[in-house]
Amino acid sequence: MRAFPPFLALRYLLTRRINLLSVFGVSFAAWAMIVVNSVFTGFVTDIRDDVRRSTPDLLLTDLPHATSYDSLRAALEADPAVAATAPRLRHHGLWQPLQVPSRMQRSLESSQVDFNHMEGGFVLLLGIDPLREPAVTGIRDWIAGGMEPIGKHLGRLGPQGSVFDEADPKRRAEMLVPDELEWRGRGRARIPRASQEEHVSSLPGVLLGWRRAYVWPWLQQGDPGDLLAAAFVDDANGKPQLRTHRVRTAFAGWFATGHRMFDETQAILPIETLRTMLGQDHADPEAIALVTDVAMRLRTGLAPGEIAAAKTRLRTAAQALLAAGSAPCSVLDWEEQNPVFLSAVSHEQTLMRIVLFVVMIVAAFVIYATLHMMVVQKWKDVGILAAIGGTPRGIGTTFLLCGLVVAVVGAILGTTMGGLSVHYLNDFNDWLFRTANVELFPRNLFDLQQVPVRLDPAWLALVACTSVGLALVTAVVPARKAARMNPVKALSYE
């Protein structure tokens, strides 16, 4: 490169305020790309973590009607990749507390409907084996996790204990609340109870996702509630009939996985209670250990390839045990268990990135416009430079350098500002809230202590390179125009 292009480019830039606009445009675009993407990535990472937390490593599902856990368990647990399994039984139903505190502490029968709190009644029932489930999912942590948001949102302490801490495995299997709590709960709901000394808990426990606490804020551990479910059962003639079942249960506590949908819809109850409702009472010698799914925990430290291999192995093993001609079952990893939700999230991220690139392209247009204007203003200079010995290449380089300097300064400013903004985002948000009572990122909406941000260095580098690259590409057009100008015409340009 000759000496004059940088010398001249610098002076052209410094004498034109309009170039600040280009610099600002590039830095703003880079800044926006970094901040928006970091916040979005933070949210996505959080969401994925939450979904992950609510999901077992692998789930054997799409099992035929009336599959027994006992028939599958040994084969699944024999697989070297599997550390533990637990049965799952999914159904849907209604759960309604018996005691509703409108006007004078009323109590309801489940045949009556509490119209004020109806929205909370519908639940997805998840029957688990309380003795096996902790080996497969973090259900103990879900319950511990339920304490904090309840305390925060209802302004009082959530449940004090966990049914999983019960020492007696028989009681634990039914998720029974401590005798005293059930005795008090029966009292609040005005249903029969023995004297306090003699009372022994007998109502199977139901754990609810903490988001229902908005609907039933008064609910306390031990409060009785009725669970209703409907299912087709074959009658004496072998014809399926829709039967409803009702079981009286006790509220055993809140859980929180962080996965919003899960915490909104699920009610967890002992699998035997649900089996009984569906016509598989374990007292009946004919009954089977009914499951819709089997949850599995994998050994730690498996590579993705090993997990994929285990999935195929487990599927084949399970299929071999099912009745001949059964529809194919599936083994799903945690992402496959939440396909719609996760792919929606990643689609949104892609879309958002495209929108951000459009912002960058707009910034490139600003560079193009200002640079083009400059070349037109400097027509005569093109002729002068040619007259004193400048080559077309050197003249083009001069204008290209103008674009490059704008882009580099803009990219440096933008990425620095972006990085700092991301770093101090939460401090800034707090400060703004304290001083002006304005929340840029309403944390309560997302139940977050902090705005989750994740600055990806690769994205930072990509943004910096793209802004410089794009600016350079747009600068080529006016620069070429200058280089191709006929010097004699340029000199006589008025």
Next chain:
Amino acid sequence: MTAPVLAARGITKTYRLGRQDIPVLRGVDLDVGEGEMVALLGASGAGKSTLLHVLGLLDPPTAGDVLFDGRPVHGLPIAERAQLRHAHTGFVFQFYHLIPELTALQNVMLAGMMTTSWLSWWKDRRAAKARAIAMLEHVGLADRMRHRPAELSGGERQRVAIARALLVGPKVILADEPTGNLDSKTAASVIELMFSLQAERRIAFLLVTHDESLASRCHRVVRMRDGVVVHG
């Protein structure tokens, strides 16, 4: 006898306007010897400026050749041609053609940056600046170096343009009506400057002018009419 520093051999230049050919130069032959002061006269539209542009390699001729020190240059590759023109000829225009963003000193220094690489220029920047300062002092602008063209008078601007043309030590300066835009007193001082440069440094001048008295002071007068040299 040494070859003329600048020579034109059968130069023709034809512009095309739509379908029409406009012959502006129709076979011009011209020699400018070393240190020679040649006046180029002719009516407006005779093709004087066009000839200067062709001789200064700003515009390629339709036919014919330009010779620097007897060497034909129009066939050379573009970078070499730029280099050669830079070292060999300087331009001075009627309307000065300085770069408005730069100070007088920077305008002169710029001429030294056209063909050197930025690295070697940077290593040599102090000397380069000193040369530009010396050149401005030489044309009598020692106290105007930090002024932008807009802050200089016409005569001062033309002196800056001359200093710029002189910086790299060319053998010939092509001056297209250098005093055409100046009052007679200022014009006279600029002319004196050129004559003194010619005498001191043996720089040849090809001077386009409409001023007969100025032409008569030159070593030789060349007249053009309708694209040809009519009388040498």
